[in-house]
Amino acid sequence: MDYIGHIKLVNGQVPSESLLLDEANIAASRRVDLHVQTHDDPVLKLCLWDQAASEFWKKFRASGGTARVVLVTTLNPKRYGVLSLSSMTPSRVFLDGDIQETRDYLGWLSLNQDVANRLNADVVVKPEPATLGELFSYMKRASAKVAWFECTAAIDNVVHGSKWYYIGCGDCHPKATKGPTTLLCRKCGKSEVVGVAQYLAKLSVYDHNDQAFFVLLGDAGEELTGKKAAELVESYYEANDGVGDDDIVPVPQVLIDTIGQTRTFIVKISTHNLDGKTQTLTVTKVLPLEAPAPKVKSGDEVDVELCNEREDLADESVKRAADGVGSEDAKRARCG
Structure with a gap:
């Protein structure tokens, strides 16, 4: 054609x-x-x-x-x-x-x-819907390539015991590198950057037939929780004056509160998935919750409740995060 x-x-x-x-x-x-x-x-x-x-x-x-x-x-x-x-x-x-x-x-x-000019610079093609099982099957194909899918799943665990965020370059967001006295960014080449906390949290999710681990990357974390990672990290240090900069900030309550939610994720099948190194999938976007149907109250009142969702970190950073927490115990809590 x-x-x-x-x-x-x-x-x-x-x-x-x-x-x-x-x-x-x-x-x-x-x-x-x-x-x-x-x-x-x-x-x-x-x-x-x-x-x-x-x-x-x-x-x-x-x-x-x-x-x-x-x-x-x-x-x-x-x-x-x-x-x-x-x-x-x-x-x-x-x-x-x-x-x-x-x-x-x-x-x-x-x-x-x-x-x-209708579509702006961050235009993306709508990913094809897939179940967790279909994602696993796709990764096993010899012809499979890096791709993005839309997957709906329920959040059932939040992994504790490792950092749920990373310190990224304030300008372009990849992981910043510690220099002798400053933070460096290899991507933009700057020898001194402002470090900003970005999400790198690991979730356990499931659908009707399968279970998987998702790594919540960057803006996707804010789309899920409604809070910026930097805001949550700063709040923790403000409330705990005695902690050091290298201490692990506990998983915030807003992440734990997502347990039990069923959400639609845009996930990336990365090179390390295709190489068989890990089945942990990177979440690049979380779609907003749909508004429930209007409820008619007494008289003519109608109450419509509206529910308040870079690529390249870092595939390697995601892989390290997946490998690092693969053996950690996940805190399990289900909504009853």
């Missing part, structure tokens, strides 16, 4: 004149990942490999990072958690003014900027 549409993201970044892509990484991986959209249709992931990736990169670089329309021929539709399109050996890549089809689409795009 052929595909034509406008480019939303290139390797996770919004196309612009200031876009900086890692050329060495593209050359080594021979891959470019695009998020694309045809008119007002759902956003799709388009994976360009080998010659198609090289052809796209040369043309995109020549455009100064501003190319908006892409047409790729001879694509193979696949499902890795979400529907995606993947290039093949015969695939050809055309941008903006290359051929009549791209020129026509570019004309449509210029007249429909409201559609083109």
Whole structure:
């Protein structure tokens, strides 16, 4: 099949004149990942490999990072958690003014900027729903790749005995490294950063048939509890003047209070899952609780109660957390 549409993201970044892509990484991986959209249709992931990736990169670089329309021929539709399109050996890549089809689409795009700009920079393709059992089965497939799924499960344990948070770079959030006198960030290259607590909590969850461990990462923790990790850590130290900086802050009550809740999680099947090193899954997002149906009170009164939900830490940080607490006793409490 052929595909034509406008480019939303290139390797996770919004196309612009200031876009900086890692050329060495593209050359080594021979891959470019695009998020694309045809008119007002759902956003799709388009994976360009080998010659198609090289052809796209040369043309995109020549455009100064501003190319908006892409047409790729001879694509193979696949499902890795979400529907995606993947290039093949015969695939050809055309941008903006290359051929009549791209020129026509570019004309449509210029007249429909409201559609083109409707989704912002953190646009993601809606993950495919999966049960815990289906996630485990997917990890065993020889063809499996890193993917995201939507999984609904009940929280049944919160793991105690290890840190439920990490100290991350205040700017870009990966784990900060202790230097002689300051905190360092390897990702953004700064030799002095402000450390901010980020969630890295381990939960035991279950559905009708299976049980699993989820690691709650970063913003997903705030989406679950309604509280920032930094706020909870700061509150603990303010209430306990005698504790040292290296003391383990106990799991906060707001996390324990989630035991018994059934929530919908966006989970990532990471490289360490596919390698068989651990079955602990990373939670990157927790969807909000749905509002209950309106309840009619006396007269005409209606009471509608509304229930108050980076990737790359760190897959390695998540793996270390999973390995470190794998043998810990989890505090078990069920709502009766």
